Amino acid sequence: MRALVTRPKEDSEGVARALGQRGLDVMIEPLLDIAAVEDAQVETEGAQGILVTSANGIRALARLCPRRDLAVWAVGDSSARAAREMGFSAVESAGGDVDSLAELVAARVNPQSGALLHAAGTVVAGDLSGRLEAKGFQVRRQVLYQAVTATRLSDGLCRALVDGTIHLALFFSPRTAKTFATLAVEAGVQDQLRTIAAYGLSANVSAELARVPWRVLRQAFEPTQAALLAAIDDDLNRGF
Numbered sequence: 393m394r395a396l397v398t399r400p401k402e403d404s405e406g407v408a409r410a411l412g413q414r415g416l417d418v419m420i421e422p423l424l425d426i427a428a429v430e431d432a433q434v435e436t437e438g439a440q441g442i443l444v445t446s447a448n449g450i451r452a453l454a455r456l457c458p459r460r461d462l463a464v465w466a467v468g469d470s471s472a473r474a475a476r477e478m479g480f481s482a483v484e485s486a487g488g489d490v491d492s493l494a495e496l497v498a499a500r501v502n503p504q505s506g507a508l509l510h511a512a513g514t515v516v517a518g519d520l521s522g523r524l525e526a527k528g529f530q531v532r533r534q535v536l537y538q539a540v541t542a543t544r545l546s547d548g549l550c551r552a553l554v555d556g557t558i559h560l561a562l563f564f565s566p567r568t569a570k571t572f573a574t575l576a577v578e579a580g581v582q583d584q585l586r587t588i589a590a591y592g593l594s595a596n597v598s599a600e601l602a603r604v605p606w607r608v609l610r611q612a613f614e615p616t617q618a619a620l621l622a623a624i625d626d627d628l629n630r631g632f
Contacts, residue, residue: 426538586605
């Protein structure tokens with residue numbers, strides 16, 4: 393069986409290993425390309441910590457800023473793991489979404505102790521800054537990278553879809569899911585998706601995936617990679 397992973401290349405490696413351990417072949421088709429924002433700078437003076445809503449954000453910040461003494465509050469386990477890999481030691485994961493992260497910070501952090509740096513891209517999901525500023529926090533959004541959306545599906549993926557050699561597909565963001573659905577229609581391969589099980593990280597992801605036909609559309613019980621893999625495990629244990 394073959395699984396399609398649509399995350400940016402650097403983010404795909406961990407989930408590809410996890411799928412390989414389950415006996416699945418993996419095809420990686422990045423639908424977003426991560427590019428650094430030119431002349432971006434990180435202002436750490438007076439900051440007490442970093443807000444991380446994606447692994448790409450903390451990687452971009454780490455490349456620009458040598459400090460590793462700042463605390464990190466990450467939206468989920470993948471972004472927390474990326475922070476630790478970048479050398480940050482005081483890292484805590486909200487294990488969910490932007491709302492979970494805002495709740496974690498409000499419960500753990502004193503807004504009087506300094507500003508919070510949000511290592512962000514040019515496009516953000518949710519209003520993390522607004523939620524925290526309403527609770528008295530100062531949030532500095534540091535725009536450090538941009539995600540460039542793919543404009544077509546690769547020839548290799550189109551062939552695999554037509555040949556019926558993709559059996560399941562994983563989607564981690566609404567933007568990636570929407571991009572895939574749009575490009576599949578443009579390529580004329582949407583009907584080939586009827587033989588594929590799609591797995592979405594959240595309700596927002598699943599809503600975008602529902603624009604095209606699938607054999608089955610599954611949603612993780614919580615927005616984490618572990619929960620998404622658990623949904624796949626359930627299907628594999630039932631004989632798919």
